[in-house]
Amino acid sequence: MMEVSLPYVASELARAAGYDRPHGVPHQSRSVVMAREGLVATSHPLAAQAGVDVLRQGGTAADAAIAANAVLGVVEPMSCGIGGDLFAIYWDAKEKKLYGLNASGRSPIELNTSVFQERKLKEIPIDGPLSWTVPGCVDGWEMLRTRFGTLPMADLLAPAIGYAENGFAVTEIIAGSWEGATDSLKKWPDSADTFLPGGKAPTAGELFTNPRLAETYRQIAQGGRDTFYEGVIAEKIVAFSKDVGGFFSMRDFIEHESNWIEPVSTSYRGYNVWQLPPNGQGIAVLQMLNLLEAYDLKKMGHNSADYLHLLIEAKKLVFADRARFYADPAFADVPLEGLLSKEYANQQRKRIDPNKAAVTVPAGDPKLQNGDTIYLTVVDRFGNCCSLIQSTYHGFGSKVTPADLGFTLQNRGALFALDGEHPNRLEPRKRPFHTIIPAMVTKDGQPWLSFGVMGGDMQPQGQVQVLINMIDFGMNVQQAGDAARVRHLGSQTPTGREMEPDGGRVAVESGIGPDVVKALEQRGHKVVRLPGGFGGYQGIMIDPRTGTRQGGSDPRKDGAAVGY
Structure with missing residues (x-):
């Protein structure tokens, strides 16, 4: 039998899957x-x-x-x-x-x-x-x-x-x-x-x-x-x-x-990732990508402890900013340009220790859980x-x-926050901070990926993981959604809640192996297993070579991609 080099997903999902697909990715949940x-x-x-x-x-x-x-x-x-x-x-x-x-x-x-x-x-x-x-x-x-x-x-x-x-x-x-x-x-x-x-x-x-x-x-x-x-x-x-x-x-x-409104974007490895500005949390995706772009994630390996540690620490920094600055721009001065600048990301990245989990994470200075959604x-x-x-x-x-x-x-x-000094404080006829965020990615001025991940605070975390799965690790639009995810819980919130003790918790799906969990714990992360809460993804990629539409739908939901 001819041997083939299989994408990482085969080994990751093989532990749980009881079937073998004769072509394509062997243990992908379904074909693109x-x-x-x-x-x-x-x-x-x-x-x-x-x-x-x-x-x-x-x-x-x-x-x-x-x-x-x-x-x-x-x-x-x-x-x-x-x-x-x-x-x-x-x-x-x-x-x-x-x-x-x-x-x-x-x-x-x-x-x-x-x-x-x-x-x-x-x-x-x-x-x-x-x-x-x-x-x-x-x-x-x-x-x-x-x-x-x-x-x-x-x-x-x-x-x-x-x-x-x-x-x-x-x-x-x-x-x-x-x-x-x-x-x-x-x-x-x-x-x-x-x-x-x-x-x-x-x-x-x-x-x-x-x-x-x-x-x-x-x-x-x-x-x-x-x-x-x-x-x-x-x-x-x-x-x-x-x-x-x-x-x-x-x-x-x-x-x-x-x-x-005008969508806002950042560049990530030659792609432009688009989100909507606040009152939503979409720019958290862009901030996280700005932080992570400087690292060779592919070399670290998909869902390795090194990669996941950086992902979690980037999330903590960005969610601290989210809690401090994201609000209805009709009522608050949201420092959008500063938050999305590469210079600010470079400054914030210095706060990430590659070997140690941060326990307290105050917001930066950019001027230099569960949610049910479709x-x-x-x-x-x-x-x-x-x-x-x-x-x-x-x-x-x-x-x-x-x-x-x-x-x-x-x-x-x-x-809303009830703190009278918070930019997201309750006021009449004001939009609250919002969690739901659609996304789109363009390449060379044309749409490449239209996608989203539902699930409250998991949405920006899930979007970043799906994008990195595709761009850094070369997965297709279905693999990127199938792959095991992590979810950091316990960051401070725009309602005024403080960060959980010990830097919060890291929930992992079963596809994250015990060796990786142990390595994360050695860095100071409190790792937990939770039933669900890792989001629900849908995505359509437009193949730039052929123009075909390629759809993926998350097995964590009841959904489907259907075309003609």
Whole structure:
């Protein structure tokens, strides 16, 4: 038998895999999905198929992304929905230009820190009405459709309405997340009525319907975004808010607006990596890459102790800056240019000890956990690319379903700080610090990779690991998502929490070997094993030689990449 040199993944995954693929990477979870014209990658197969169907109808990447997102709001309601926010990066092939969309909502006008002082609360509660911000998703859909779409909203919402009304079979990963939220959903009658049929979460394989959400989608399909922000849906949310002690007013919804913004980038080994500027955490990816670019990671070896130590230490430095500086730029002076400069990275890199884990990590001077989210990406036959991420933050957001509308409201307001001096402090009509971040990578002025990694604080850590897997270690778009990941927990946060003792913890997946764990511990890292929390990745690479679309979907989710 002829011997071949196999990529590292074969040896890493061979310990767990019980199968052998005759061609390609032997223990890759699935083949890269190849397509000539259009491709959609999402965390659920029904959503991916809905997106492809829209592409076949002549829709653009924007149209397909909206349709897929709407389906995900039905089939993965703990992770996303029209009660949440949306961010997107869009490549317009005709103009050869990137556009950024910030469709995140703001705090209620009538809510301020005195409310929490009177109630003797030191943090904003994770669940309930005090955690609400205005949902930006529906306005984001309309912004995308109006600028880049070709199909009417009614056509884009039709697949989601069908699944909500006629039912769908609940998948394995989603069933587990659903069950974990049961006790919290039971505290709110409308949430229990909507999401706990018979008083319990649906199990894998069980059919679930949401006729209330189907009706809400119909109203949006017929009346557009104004129905949500100025019409009957907003009126129901505001009336419900008053009944349960919330602070929403009609003015909050009527004055909501999303914004087109300029993406920002850094260069990494000849590639340009693009993110959206704050209020999100996307620039953390760029800061980490700036720090790591100076090291020969390939020589160190994939998931070696040397490489992982540097990754973890870079994350600590960047998250210290994140906690200190990231905020709504309409209210705070975010030193964006300084944070992203190579000079600042050179200065910060001197703080990394290659042999010792940092225990306390203050922010630098740039002027010299779990989150439930969906990420999806689409490339259409015209070459347009949409990188879209959407979320209600924690599982089922605030856990509160307003009346009979069929969706939960997000709890993004819990990410404000109550410290009156913090740039991310709670103020009326302010956007909170945000975790969800779409990404795109260009090479020689053309899109090369549209991707994202869902999962709260794991998002920038996961994105950096996926990118390094592809650029430094030569993995394909599926391998890069399959590979074992690490996750540092315990950095200080933009809500004002301090760093955990002893420099936090490092969670590792089972593919990280015991020798590597031991070497990390010898450097002073506190290594733990946790069930999940390592993110969920979707990605589409455009082959610069052939133009084919190549999709990967994370085995940690129920999803799929589907093309034609």
